[in-house]
Amino acid sequence: NKMIVTPLTKLLGIRIPAVQGGMQWVGLPPMVAAVSNAGGLGVLTALSQPSPDALRVAIRETRKLTSKPFGVNITLLPSINPPDYAGYARVSVEEGVKIFETAGNNPGPLIQYFKSQGCIVIHKCTTIRHAKSAEKLGVDVLSIDGFECAGHPGEDDIGGLVLLARAVKELKVPFIASGGIADARGFAAALALGAAGVNMGTRFMCTVEAPIHQNIKEKIVASTERDTIHIFRSLRNTARVYKNKVAMEVVEIERRGNAKFEDIKDLVSGARGRLVYEKGDPDLGIWSAGVTVGLINDIPTCEQLLKDLEKGVEEIVAGMNKVVVSEGSASCPV
Ligand code: NAD
Numbered sequence: 001n002k003m004i005v006t007p008l009t010k011l012l013g014i015r016i017p018a019v020q021g022g023m024q025w026v027g028l029p030p031m032v033a034a035v036s037n038a039g040g041l042g043v044l045t046a047l048s049q050p051s052p053d054a055l056r057v058a059i060r061e062t063r064k065l066t067s068k069p070f071g072v073n074i075t076l077l078p079s080i081n082p083p084d085y086a087g088y089a090r091v092s093v094e095e096g097v098k099i100f101e102t103a104g105n106n107p108g109p110l111i112q113y114f115k116s117q118g119c120i121v122i123h124k125c126t127t128i129r130h131a132k133s134a135e136k137l138g139v140d141v142l143s144i145d146g147f148e149c150a151g152h153p154g155e156d157d158i159g160g161l162v163l164l165a166r167a168v169k170e171l172k173v174p175f176i177a178s179g180g181i182a183d184a185r186g187f188a189a190a191l192a193l194g195a196a197g198v199n200m201g202t203r204f205m206c207t208v209e210a211p212i213h214q215n216i217k218e219k220i221v222a223s224t225e226r227d228t229i230h231i232f233r234s235l236r237n238t239a240r241v242y243k244n245k246v247a248m249e250v251v252e253i254e255r256r257g258n259a260k261f262e263d264i265k266d267l268v269s270g271a272r273g274r275l276v277y278e279k280g281d282p283d284l285g286i287w288s289a290g291v292t293v294g295l296i297n298d299i300p301t302c303e304q305l306l307k308d309l310e311k312g313v314e315e316i317v318a319g320m321n322k323v324v325v326s327e328g329s330a331s332c333p334v
Contacts (some may be wrong), residue, residue, distance in 0.1 A: 004313060007174040008197040011120065012099060013069050015039030016306050017188075017197025019122065019143070019176060020204045022073030022101055023150075024288065026212060028048055033065030034209035038302040041102050042070040052087035059095040063224045071122070072097050076104030077152060077239055078261075080269060085110060092116045101143065104152070111137045124178060124199070126154030128166050131175070136257050141197050142167070148180030150202050150290035151226075152239050168194030173290070181312050184312025188320075189311060191313070202290040208301045213280030216287070224299075225294025231232035231268065231286065234259055242289040244282055273326050 003009075008017040018040040020032065029046030044062060049055040055072070062070055072092045074085060080221040089110055092100070100114045103124040114121045115138045123134040124143035131142045144167045145155050146160025160180045167175050177190035177200035178298035190198050204210060206220045219242075229243040241247050250264050266272075272285035300308070 004191070004194040004310060004319055005138075007192070008176060009035060011140065011174070011287060014041050016310050017176070018306060018309065019101070019197060019198045019199045021143075021150075021178060021201035022075055022103060023201050023205065024075075024212060024270060025277050026201075026205055027073060028211045029062040029065055030211050031204065032062050032070050034207070034302040035204060036066045036070045036304075039068075039246070042066070042068075042307055043099075045070045046072055046074045046088040046092070047083055048066065049088075049273060052091040054071055055088055055157055056091045056095055057192035059092065059097060061305045064137065069099060071099035071101055071142075073101040075106055075112060076102070076110070080265065086113075086252065092117055093119065098157045101221055102139075103143075103145075108137055111139055115139075121207065122176070126152075126158055126163075127158070127164070128170050131167060131171055131253050135171060138229065139173065141176060141196070143178045143283075144175050144181035144195070146177070146197075149178060150240050150288040150292075150306055153179070153230075154304075155236055160190075164190065164193035164195060180289060180291075180292060182295040184309050185308055186292075186295070188313045188316040192320075200292075201288075202292045203305070205289075206296045206299055206303065207305055208299060212277035213278030216229060216277060219282045220289070220293050221299065223289075223293040223296075225291045227238075227293055228291055229291050235261060239286075240286065240290060242282065242293070245289075246283065246286055251283050262298065268298070 006017045008046050016039045020035040020042050022045045025048050032044050033041030049058050056225035095290050099120045101122045102110050121139045122141040123139040124145050125131050126145045137211040146163050147157050174198040176199050177195040181198045187198050206217045227243050228240050230238050231250045232239050246267050253259050268286050273287050275284045276287045
């Protein structure tokens with residue numbers, strides 16, 4: 001069994017260049033440890049913890065579950081209750097976390113803080129412009145998030161194929177591909193586009209270890225790529241979420257025009273969305289999902305998932321090599 005060795009695996013000390021993306025209410029210790037134990041990079045979602053002190057406990061809990069590297073995600077977006085970002089950052093550093101994923105608006109101070117503490121920063125963004133300014137701030141890796149992604153794709157609507165092809169021309173630091181990746185073909189395509197690895201969120205939600213209700217995993221399996229929708233377009237805080245009754249109601253209110261956040265606040269609150277994962281009813285609130293719901297057909301363990309991806313990528317790459325060397329072949333490589 002060959003390994004996929006990239007600047008990301010070397011920098012982070014992981015076996016397979018797959019990062020588990022920040023996922024509100026899902027990036028909890030059991031998820032993170034499962035991904036890291038399987039050879040990828042698990043990432044704790046800071047804001048899924050009610051306070052910096054709770055994050056401290058979660059970091060310690062994760063350490064008990066894995067001896068492998070893992071990271072902490074801090075996402076800076078509009079929130080109903082403004083979080084103590086600096087507090088989450090400080091306790092993580094105090095607890096010895098060395099890898100951070102930052103995302104969202106005005107990440108400068110956070111990136112500078114982590115770099116001043118000698119940490120590795122993966123910054124996720126949805127435009128080349130933002131990627132280049134993060135590069136200037138000294139980030140180690142960029143996570144280039146295409147329009148296919150779950151959650152916030154920004155407002156430019158550029159799909160992963162073009163965004164990654166632009167990234168490889170414009171960026172100096174290694175980057176990983178995010179959004180739209182859930183199988184070996186997508187993974188191999190990301191590497192072909194120059195990425196040093198991939199970020200996956202929705203795919204990891206649909207694993208045995210994901211700390212969400214079985215019904216929601218089965219709902220993902222049963223879904224097609226047409227089962228997500230954007231909310232918050234009119235507020236310029238676009239988010240791709242599962243297309244359920246609540247999401248349709250939000251979009252309906254937005255379509256009437258002049259909607260204010262207050263008009264939809266009770267429908268979209270994260271506290272309500274969390275109940276979806278707890279109770280297993282996909283219509284209870286808003287929950288993030290990428291278009292990859294259309295590619296996900298099983299609920300493997302993280303170990304099995306990453307092994308299958310690794311093997312699949314190798315086979316695809318080998319098949320492509322064959323096409324490149326064989327004369328006159330214009331057929332599909334695999
Ligand atoms: P929340 O209950 O504070 O807000 C729910 C949703 O409404 C979020 O998408 C938020 O961005 C949006 N929102 C809040 N205030 C807004 C405003 N004034 N204008 C426009 N949109 C507004 O969110 P939560 O579920 O408790 O999550 C806390 C934070 O984490 C939010 O900023 C959220 O966007 C972010 N988040 C992070 C991840 C991640 O992967 N790290 C995933 C999803 C959401």
